[in-house]
Amino acid sequence: MKFNKFLLFMIMAAFAVVLAACGTDADEKDGDKTNTSSSGETTAPAEDAEVKDLEGSVVIDGSGTVYPLMARLAEEYMISEQENVSVEVSRAGTSAGFKKFLVENGTDFNDASRNIKDEEAAAAKDLGIEVKELKVALDGLTFVINKDNDWATEMTPEELISIFLADSTVEKWSDINPEWPDEKINAMGPNENHGTYEFFYEKILDKQDMDSTVNLQQEYSTLVNLVSEDKNGIAFFGFGYYVNNQDKLQAVSVDFGNGPVAPALDTISEDGAYADFTRPVFTYLNVNHAKEKPQVKDFAIYVMNNINKFAGETGFAPIPESEVQENVSFLEGL
Amino acid sequence: MKHLDENQHMRRTKFRLVLNNISKIIFMLAAFFGLFFLAVLLGKVFTDGIGSINMNFLTGKLSTQPERAGIMGAILGTFWLMLVVAPVTMFLGVGTAIYLEMYAKKGRVLDFIQTNISNLAGVPSIVYGILGMTVFVRAMNLGNVVLAGGLAMSLLILPIVIVASQEAIRSIPFFLSEAAYGLGATKWQTIQRVILPAALPGILTGAILALSRAIGETAPLVVIGIPALLIPFPGGIMDRFTVLPMQIYYWTLDASLVAEYANLAAATIIVLLVALFILNSTAIIIRNKFQRVF
Numbered sequence: 310m311k312f313n314k315f316l317l318f319m320i321m322a323a324f325a326v327v328l329a330a331c332g333t334d335a336d337e338k339d340g341d342k343t344n345t346s347s348s349g350e351t352t353a354p355a356e357d358a359e360v361k362d363l364e365g366s367v368v369i370d371g372s373g374t375v376y377p378l379m380a381r382l383a384e385e386y387m388i389s390e391q392e393n394v395s396v397e398v399s400r401a402g403t404s405a406g407f408k409k410f411l412v413e414n415g416t417d418f419n420d421a422s423r424n425i426k427d428e429e430a431a432a433a434k435d436l437g438i439e440v441k442e443l444k445v446a447l448d449g450l451t452f453v454i455n456k457d458n459d460w461a462t463e464m465t466p467e468e469l470i471s472i473f474l475a476d477s478t479v480e481k482w483s484d485i486n487p488e489w490p491d492e493k494i495n496a497m498g499p500n501e502n503h504g505t506y507e508f509f510y511e512k513i514l515d516k517q518d519m520d521s522t523v524n525l526q527q528e529y530s531t532l533v534n535l536v537s538e539d540k541n542g543i544a545f546f547g548f549g550y551y552v553n554n555q556d557k558l559q560a561v562s563v564d565f566g567n568g569p570v571a572p573a574l575d576t577i578s579e580d581g582a583y584a585d586f587t588r589p590v591f592t593y594l595n596v597n598h599a600k601e602k603p604q605v606k607d608f609a610i611y612v613m614n615n616i617n618k619f620a621g622e623t624g625f626a627p628i629p630e631s632e633v634q635e636n637v638s639f640l641e642g643l
Numbered sequence: 644m645k646h647l648d649e650n651q652h653m654r655r656t657k658f659r660l661v662l663n664n665i666s667k668i669i670f671m672l673a674a675f676f677g678l679f680f681l682a683v684l685l686g687k688v689f690t691d692g693i694g695s696i697n698m699n700f701l702t703g704k705l706s707t708q709p710e711r712a713g714i715m716g717a718i719l720g721t722f723w724l725m726l727v728v729a730p731v732t733m734f735l736g737v738g739t740a741i742y743l744e745m746y747a748k749k750g751r752v753l754d755f756i757q758t759n760i761s762n763l764a765g766v767p768s769i770v771y772g773i774l775g776m777t778v779f780v781r782a783m784n785l786g787n788v789v790l791a792g793g794l795a796m797s798l799l800i801l802p803i804v805i806v807a808s809q810e811a812i813r814s815i816p817f818f819l820s821e822a823a824y825g826l827g828a829t830k831w832q833t834i835q836r837v838i839l840p841a842a843l844p845g846i847l848t849g850a851i852l853a854l855s856r857a858i859g860e861t862a863p864l865v866v867i868g869i870p871a872l873l874i875p876f877p878g879g880i881m882d883r884f885t886v887l888p889m890q891i892y893y894w895t896l897d898a899s900l901v902a903e904y905a906n907l908a909a910a911t912i913i914v915l916l917v918a919l920f921i922l923n924s925t926a927i928i929i930r931n932k933f934q935r936v937f
Contacts, residue, residue, distance in 0.1 A: 366883070368870075377900055380707050380872040387874050397870035397883060409868075530899035553900045 371406030549624025692909030727793025736804030772866030807849020
């Protein structure tokens with residue numbers, strides 16, 4: 310009886326070992342595949358590989374604002390173009406993403422809701438990483454308020470800025486307009502990991518200090534929930550997160566001087582009525598990886614060719630066709 | 644009789660009885676507090692999630708489109724992760740327990756190891772994530788693959804397995820091993836033929852419960868870096884992966900982008916709960932059926 314149990318134990322142990330061994334085997338093969346695809350085009354002529362079946366992985370991290378668009382593109386690419394390529398999309402935030410992008414064997418793309426910074430560009434140079442900026446869409450920085458807020462639906466840029474500035478006397482709604490409630494404003498936004506924060510700080514606040522009482526969050530979903538539950542809440546983020554939560558939030562129409570403009574796909578553009586709060590969003594490509602791995606280059610070209618098709622449904626305005634073509638011809642020349 | 648004031652006595656007794664009843668109610672409420680919220684949680688999860696569970700959801704690939712999203716990738720990821728965690732923790736955990744219980748001499752060294760194993764059991768799981776990130780992902784350059792995640796997860800549950808195995812070994816009465824020694828068996832023979840077979844049900848129970856903890860754990864994997872969108876199925880332990888609780892995490896967050904994701908998260912919770920329920924019942928069955936009292 311005891312011996313039987315020991316036998317059972319041994320069988321289970323053996324089973325586990327065998328299974329684990331199988332796993333390693335399967336993996337080594339997989340590892341080899343990625344190795345060959347990354348170590349050069351010796352296995353398959355590069356030109357051919359572009360139209361034929363590709364494999365290996367494409368790793369994308371970065372902006373949470375750009376994530377829905379890139380995730381959509383990645384999925385379509387795997388369904389309709391290259392089903393054996395694994396495109397993996399994460400969203401740590403623009404700045405956090407650049408930290409993963411600017412290392413040896415880093416990510417292939419970094420989505421960004423702001424331009425690359427000088428020090429990041431310098432770090433890339435030190436590492437010998439050639440970086441290509443690809444503008445993918447236009448996003449409107451959207452200020453959202455609670456559905457029950459019936460006073461602050463239209464504001465000027467100056468009023469909005471005064472809410473977030475450290476150097477301002479605005480703390481209550483009544484400080485902006487005496488007719489508004491005498492209640493404290495609860496300002497919120499994404500934290501420093503996000504390009505949206507940096508865009509707001511650099512371009513909108515013009516690098517003036519942000520009020521330390523502003524509630525900065527890592528996740529956009531947290532901001533959506535906070536504002537939807539707080540009558541005095543106001544937050545800023547990309548238009549896409551507003552579009553998908555119109556039932557819970559309302560957007561502030563901004564009066565840039567010619568009457569209030571609501572953020573919308575047709576007002577967000579480089580010369581549209583919402584242009585002052587419009588920003589381009591990017592994905593940064595590691596050009597070295599694009600040259601080494603055919604699947605990275607192929608995906609980059611796919612992104613540029615299809616970007617405007619998926620921009621609208623994920624809450625972005627399209628970029629001019631001429632800029633798309635410029636980038637496509639650059640990528641094809643790699 | 645003079646010493647006993649009847650009235651005062653009755654009053655006191657009454658007071659004590661009332662106090663007795665009040666404390667009973669308080670403790671009963673305490674017991675039902677947890678149950679109540681468990682019921683609320685289960686009710687909410689089932690009403691939200693049950694509608695999303697169908698064949699496509701269980702066997703399909705992950706997708707950004709809720710209507711065609713499936714969790715087979717996460718199920719397979721969890722499976723591969725367990726395939727790393729189970730053998731590693733069984734071997735290291737039982738090995739450590741045998742050494743500590745059967746070989747190590749009582750003294751400072753043993754106390755030191757014992758104390759530290761107890762300490763390790765109390766280390767927050769996110770710390771194991773940071774350790775896994777530093778050692779397995781970066782230093783050993785494995786990348787964020789199943790093997791790296793599995794090793795980090797193994798470290799997390801190792802103390803639980805060690806302690807459970809020690810208890811199981813310790814509960815075996817001396818007369819069994821002494822009988823073996825009396826027959827001339829060596830220490831290894833005794834361990835192999837007497838101790839381990841007798842302790843196996845206890846060890847397995849502990850190991851399965853520890854595994855079910857690993858299945859539900861996210862914190863170490865958040866640090867190691869699991870892609871939010873990973874469509875292809877993992878084919879082995881050197882592939883990047885996602886697991887059920889990570890999928891719940893991402894879908895819950897992304898519910899602000901696509902409202903239906905909340906239902907998918909709830910459906911995934913149901914799948915995870917069912918998996919945990921099966922594992923825990925197995926542990927209970929093993930304990931009740933095979934554990935013998937000497």
